[in-house]
Amino acid sequence: xxxxxxxxxxxxxxxxxxxxxxxxxxxxxxxxxxxxxxxxxxxxxxxxxxxxxxxxxxxxxxxxxxxxxxxxxxxxxxxxxxxxxxxxxxxxxxxxxxxxxxxxxxxxxxxxxxxxxxxxxxxxxxxxxxxxxxxxxxxxxxxxxxxxxxxxxxxxxxxxxxxxxxxxxxxxxxxxxxxxxxxxxxxxxxxxxxxxxxxxxxxxxxxxxxxxxxxxxxxxxxxxxxxxxxxxxxxxxxxxxxxxxxxxxxxxxxxxxxxxxxxxxxxxxxxxxxxxxxxxxxxxxxxxxxxxxxxxxxxxxxxxxxxxxxxxxxxxxxxxxxxxxxxxx
Amino acid sequence: xxxxxxxxxxxxxxxxxxxxxxxxxxxxxxxxxxxxxxxxxxxxxxxxxxxxxxxxxxxxxxxxxxxxxxxxxxxxxxxxxxxxxxxxxxxxxxxxxxxxxxxxxxxxxxxxxxxxxxxxxxxxxxxxxxxxxxxxxxxxxxxxxxxxxxxxxxxxxxxxxxxxxxxxxxxxxxxxxxxxxxxxxxxxxxxxxxxxxxxxxxxxxxxxxxxxxxxxxxxxxxxxxxxxxxxxxxxxxxxxxxxxxxxxxxxxxxxxxxxxxxxxxxxxxxxxxxxxxxxxxxxxxxxxxxxxxxxxxxxxxxxxxxxxxxxxxxxxxxxxxxxxxxxxx
Numbered sequence: 001x002x003x004x005x006x007x008x009x010x011x012x013x014x015x016x017x018x019x020x021x022x023x024x025x026x027x028x029x030x031x032x033x034x035x036x037x038x039x040x041x042x043x044x045x046x047x048x049x050x051x052x053x054x055x056x057x058x059x060x061x062x063x064x065x066x067x068x069x070x071x072x073x074x075x076x077x078x079x080x081x082x083x084x085x086x087x088x089x090x091x092x093x094x095x096x097x098x099x100x101x102x103x104x105x106x107x108x109x110x111x112x113x114x115x116x117x118x119x120x121x122x123x124x125x126x127x128x129x130x131x132x133x134x135x136x137x138x139x140x141x142x143x144x145x146x147x148x149x150x151x152x153x154x155x156x157x158x159x160x161x162x163x164x165x166x167x168x169x170x171x172x173x174x175x176x177x178x179x180x181x182x183x184x185x186x187x188x189x190x191x192x193x194x195x196x197x198x199x200x201x202x203x204x205x206x207x208x209x210x211x212x213x214x215x216x217x218x219x220x221x222x223x224x225x226x227x228x229x230x231x232x233x234x235x236x237x238x239x240x241x242x243x244x245x246x247x248x249x250x251x252x253x254x255x256x257x258x259x260x261x262x263x264x265x266x267x268x269x270x271x272x273x274x275x276x277x278x279x280x281x282x283x284x285x286x287x288x289x290x291x292x293x294x295x296x297x298x299x300x301x302x303x304x305x306x307x308x309x310x311x312x313x314x315x316x317x318x319x320x321x322x323x324x325x326x327x328x329x
Numbered sequence: 330x331x332x333x334x335x336x337x338x339x340x341x342x343x344x345x346x347x348x349x350x351x352x353x354x355x356x357x358x359x360x361x362x363x364x365x366x367x368x369x370x371x372x373x374x375x376x377x378x379x380x381x382x383x384x385x386x387x388x389x390x391x392x393x394x395x396x397x398x399x400x401x402x403x404x405x406x407x408x409x410x411x412x413x414x415x416x417x418x419x420x421x422x423x424x425x426x427x428x429x430x431x432x433x434x435x436x437x438x439x440x441x442x443x444x445x446x447x448x449x450x451x452x453x454x455x456x457x458x459x460x461x462x463x464x465x466x467x468x469x470x471x472x473x474x475x476x477x478x479x480x481x482x483x484x485x486x487x488x489x490x491x492x493x494x495x496x497x498x499x500x501x502x503x504x505x506x507x508x509x510x511x512x513x514x515x516x517x518x519x520x521x522x523x524x525x526x527x528x529x530x531x532x533x534x535x536x537x538x539x540x541x542x543x544x545x546x547x548x549x550x551x552x553x554x555x556x557x558x559x560x561x562x563x564x565x566x567x568x569x570x571x572x573x574x575x576x577x578x579x580x581x582x583x584x585x586x587x588x589x590x591x592x593x594x595x596x597x598x599x600x601x602x603x604x605x606x607x608x609x610x611x612x613x614x615x616x617x618x619x620x621x622x623x624x625x626x627x628x629x630x631x632x633x634x635x636x637x638x639x640x641x642x643x644x645x646x647x648x649x650x651x652x653x654x655x656x657x658x
Contacts, residue, residue, distance in 0.1 A: 029375055029478075030481070030483065033484075033564070034413065034483055034484050034485075034548070034564075035379060035409045035410075035412035035413050035484075035548050035549060036377040036378055036379040036409055036410060036412070036413040036415060036474075036481075037377070037378045037379070038375045038376070038377055038413070038476070038481055039375060039376040039377075039378060040375055040376070040478075041370045041376055046358055046367045046368060046369055047367070047368040047369070047370055048365040048366070048367055048368075049365055049366045049368060049419075049421060049457060049458055049473070050364060050365040050366070050421075050458060051422075051423050051458055051459060051460050051469075051471060052423070052460050053423040053425055053460050053462045053464075053469065054462075055425055055462050055463070055464030055465075056464075057464075058462060058463055058464050059462070080364040080365055081364075081365060083364035083365070084363070084364050084365040084367070086365060090378075092378060092379075092380040092471060093380075094380050094381070094382045094423075094469045094471075096382055096384055096467060128378060129378055129379060129380055130380060131380050131381050131382050131469075133382045133383075133384050133387060133388070133467075134384070134387055135382075135384030135385075135386075135387050135465065136384075136464065136465040136467075138425060138462075138464060138465075138467065140380075140382065140423045140460075140469040142380060142421060142423075142471045144378070145365075147367070149358075149369075152359070152365075152367055154359065154363055155362075155363050155364075156363075219363070219364050220364060235362070235363075
């Protein structure tokens with residue numbers, strides 16, 4: 001298949017068929033098909049940009065369902081916008097496809113684009129450009145959004161005494177990886193839940209939208225709570241302590257029946273794509289209200305302290321974290 | 330090397346050392362190191378975005394000098410902005426690096442980042458984000474720029490009777506590839522010239538800046554004049570005729586002593602990154618003035634006609650183009 005036909009066939013046409021939201025019609029001056037896309041950033045807003053690459057057999061199994069791969073790629077990128085408090089608008093896709101592959105075929109592309117556009121539609125974002133090359137299977141998505149000037153959720157805003165909070169559950173990403181790699185067997189209900197968490201993580205866009213003006217710092221957890229919270233600590237020139245007792249664990253993670261493992265995954269497993277954010281004591285009532293109203297599911301897991309680094313405690317004692325390396329496929 | 334250290338070591342630090350132009354200081358609200366970059370598009374301008382992937386052994390030899398690879402990657406992307414008449418501002422870099430590679434080492438990265446920042450500096454663009462992953466060597470750059478609303482050079486503006494023009498010389502890209510792959514041997518001066526054209530193509534930013542308001546349509550030639558001019562024809566719903574006699578050939582291309590081959594490369598070789606643009610008869614005096622003043626080096630190579638497709642003629646006869654497939658490394 002030649003590049004141009006391929007783009008036409010799977011990406012340009014489907015997009016044209018979509019009934020684009022008014023937002024997209026206004027913001028996309030010129031989409032796929034010229035040397036560049038031309039985009040109109042909403043007035044008084046800043047452009048937020050992030051890029052991520054997924055490589056076959058590193059970030060997903062080469063024989064994974066192509067629509068799962070597409071959904072995960074787009075959703076993990078959207079998570080970066082959520083971490084910034086930005087509204088998603090557009091994305092570009094650089095797709096490297098092997099020739100004569102056992103897995104990648106026209107059928108693969110059809111399914112991939114199906115998953116991609118389903119997700120794009122759901123989050124009202126528009127594919128505005130791309131590149132297809134031949135080579136080992138990998139997917140690079142650059143996501144673009146907009147945020148009001150001075151309203152972005154950055155990493156450098158934490159203060160001593162701020163509470164450290166996380167959305168939803170932690171550790172599911174690592175447990176899901178273990179299930180997918182057949183290192184962990186659970187009841188089918190839990191396995192299905194974990195697979196879903198892996199391939200269709202929910203970018204916390206609604207939450208981050210509500211957290212603008214409440215959170216003092218925020219990011220999304222891709223490398224594990226300890227490693228990512230440490231980024232907030234470094235950017236804010238402070239330290240943090242995590243109360244391991246308070247880590248929110250899903251029923252699936254409880255079901256592995258190994259609390260030490262579950263907590264280790266929650267602290268360092270990565271791939272969770274939940275938000276980690278800090279909130280000052282003065283702002284806590286506002287967060288508590290959002291939680292009480294059911295608008296945000298979040299837990300307090302620690303506190304920002306003077307010093308540096310992230311310290312984990314359980315029952316007043318240091319919790320020794322045995323960091324496990326990332327398990328490649 | 331862990332991802333974060335790697336980014337720190339080679340990309341974040343060097344960038345911070347640069348004395349950023351005022352342009353960058355104003356436009357980059359938040360650079361590398363958070364979940365997203367935050368960027369300020371200049372007032373009343375539209376964002377222009379393009380993405381390109383270079384894969385080792387497909388788009389460049391895996392043992393090519395890393396600084397050459399970096400320069401080429403950034404320059405070919407800048408060419409897309411030139412093709413649009415946009416001013417370059419920022420870029421992101423997604424770098425996939427093999428572990429335990431024969432070629433890719435810390436030294437490789439040092440040299441790669443050296444070439445990258447030299448080019449970025451030269452064109453006054455800022456690296457604002459990135460991702461490093463392990464996997465087969467490939468480089469995806471997304472370039473971003475700005476253009477006044479309604480001033481972009483698009484593909485769909487050609488009219489019957491417009492002249493078809495190109496900048497500089499055509500066919501050098503394909504000849505360079507032949508030299509690099511040892512399929513063509515020339516005098517060292519010509520070989521050096523061609524290697525330079527391959528690894529350090531000049532994005533025609535100055536030219537496209539002058540052509541806004543003069544050219545009716547434009548793009549950059551990456552797939553070969555015939556294939557790319559055909560994109561203008563399709564977008565404008567017209568055809569074109571190329572006068573093969575008038576194709577601008579460099580001294581190096583003349584030196585291969587095979588005019589048929591030289592013309593074939595000029596028509597279909599690709600990798601030239603020159604501009605192909607159309608100009609109405611009314612606007613031709615303005616272009617002629619720019620050429621006479623030495624501000625643009627450009628040639629008229631054909632005309633836009635009714636119908637569809639691109640026809641090549643030599644001495645009033647159809648010139649049969651034997652299209653050669655792209656030679657992978």
